[in-house]
Amino acid sequence: MAEEFMHTAGLSFTVFLLLLFINAARHKLMDFARFTGFLADYRLLPESLAPLAAKLIVGVEILLVALLLHHGATSLGIMLAVGLLSLYAAAMSINLRRDHRRIACGCGGAGQVISWALVVRNLLLVLLVALPALGAGTGPLSAGNVVAAISTGLLLWFVYNIIDLLLANAVHVDLTAQKPAQQD
DSSP states (O other): OHHHHHHHHHHHHHHHHHHHHHHHHHHHHHTHHHHHHHHHHTOSSOGGGHHHHHHHHHHHHHHHHHHHHSGGGHHHHHHHHHHHHHHHHHHHHHHHHTTOOOOBOOOSSSOOBOOHHHHHHHHHHHHHHHHHHHTOOSSOOOHHHHHHHHHHHHHHHHHHHHHHHHHHHHHHHTTSOOOOOOOO
16 A cells, blocks of 8 residues: 555656656747856856757756656656756855856746745755655556546646745845834
8 A cells, every 4th residue: 555655656746747847848948048048147167158058958858858758767867857956956056155146047937036945946856856766666556546646746736836936926025115114
């Protein structure tokens, strides 16, 4: 029973990862020049290498999706996802420590500038990415468990997008707030 639950949970997280990286690659490809500019803004490599690095990142995200879809290569896809999410968190951390805060994330969701909240989000995603590996079962799942896994993966995806929108809008919350006048 516990093995079946872990297998179902693993499939749920794999569905979530598929949606996450399909959207990330789609977002980058929809406006590749803009993504290349975002990447150059991080100033982690010479600007002349930004187009090549951007192509490599999108290619790796597409490869990751293909690996997750291939039953025999799911573990490799998960390892690649851990690496990419860690790389993204490290790139944001380096720039935040340099006090370069007005850089668009280029994350594939709601437009937002880098922040420590996004670093934490990516590190939490790294932990979440490891869960499919823990639940990697070998046997087939019942039709009910497959439906439950896909539904849960979709639910995780929707919750992730809501949180992403909240993070994107958090920077606007205090911008217009005025302090009440102090009375003497």
